[in-house]
Amino acid sequence: MSTATAKTLDTIARIRREVCALHAELTRYGLVVWTAGNVSARVPGRDLMVIKPSGVSYEDLTPEQMVVTDLYGVAVDGDADGEWGNPPLSPSSDTAAHAYVYRHMPDVGGVVHTHSTYATAWAARGESIPCVLTMMGDEFGGSIPVGPFALIGDDSIGQGIVETLKNSTSPAVLMQNHGPFTIGKDARSAVKAAVMCEEVARTVHISRQLGEPITIDQGHIDSLYARYQNVYGQ
Numbered sequence: 001m002s003t004a005t006a007k008t009l010d011t012i013a014r015i016r017r018e019v020c021a022l023h024a025e026l027t028r029y030g031l032v033v034w035t036a037g038n039v040s041a042r043v044p045g046r047d048l049m050v051i052k053p054s055g056v057s058y059e060d061l062t063p064e065q066m067v068v069t070d071l072y073g074v075a076v077d078g079d080a081d082g083e084w085g086n087p088p089l090s091p092s093s094d095t096a097a098h099a100y101v102y103r104h105m106p107d108v109g110g111v112v113h114t115h116s117t118y119a120t121a122w123a124a125r126g127e128s129i130p131c132v133l134t135m136m137g138d139e140f141g142g143s144i145p146v147g148p149f150a151l152i153g154d155d156s157i158g159q160g161i162v163e164t165l166k167n168s169t170s171p172a173v174l175m176q177n178h179g180p181f182t183i184g185k186d187a188r189s190a191v192k193a194a195v196m197c198e199e200v201a202r203t204v205h206i207s208r209q210l211g212e213p214i215t216i217d218q219g220h221i222d223s224l225y226a227r228y229q230n231v232y233g234q
């Protein structure tokens with residue numbers, strides 16, 4: 001086996017394990033029910049992505065079931081370097097949306113979609129979540145925007161995600177009447193954004209039940225975002 005073959009196959013196997021494991025984070029944080037939602041990752045340096053199979057229960061997901069597709073959502077089972085053993089399963093019904101994001105946002109390495117309750121409730125109203133929490137400044141650099149209503153099945157959802165996020169600091173968009181989609185430099189970052197999106201959607205919802213939350217000055221938001229994105233952590 002050539003070095004290129006071994007490297008490609010090892011990379012695909014690693015990403016399959018990572019994407020499968022990240023789906024467990026969606027159920028762990030209560031972001032999905034039944035088979036709703038999905039996680040994908042870009043294969044670095046290749047026009048390929050890895051995404052969950054459509055309609056498979058979370059508890060049944062295995063790395064081997066993760067589907068490799070091109071960036072138009074077509075399943076690809078190998079290349080000149082050899083086969084990586086795609087399962088006989090259809091990729092997620094949101095594959096076209098994920099693929100569109102990867103084609104049009106080259107810095108994005110991971111995409112997540114959930115129907116998390118509070119964020120989806122904001123999406124049902126077509127209302128962006130105002131930046132009234134320092135943790136929103138940290139993670140989103142401002143409000144969490146709403147994207148247009150779009151039917152599943154073609155590039156419409158992907159177009160709405162890209163049009164909304166391409167000039168935004170937010171890694172999350174609330175697709176109207178549907179739910180949140182998040183992006184990140186990698187799939188784990190996109191999952192984190194989904195977790196944080198639901199957390200702030202819940203907190204701001206509760207706050208608004210008791211009064212009008214106080215928005216944060218944009219200069220302070222920018223300062224919070226710069227610190228968190230560049231200094232926070234190890």
Ligand SMILES: O=C(CO)[C@@H](O)[C@H](O)COP(=O)(O)O
Nearest residue numbers: 035036037038054055092093
């Ligand atoms: O939002 C939708 C369908 O409207 C999807 O996210 C489903 O909730 C999950 O679909 P699969 O990834 O299982 O195909």
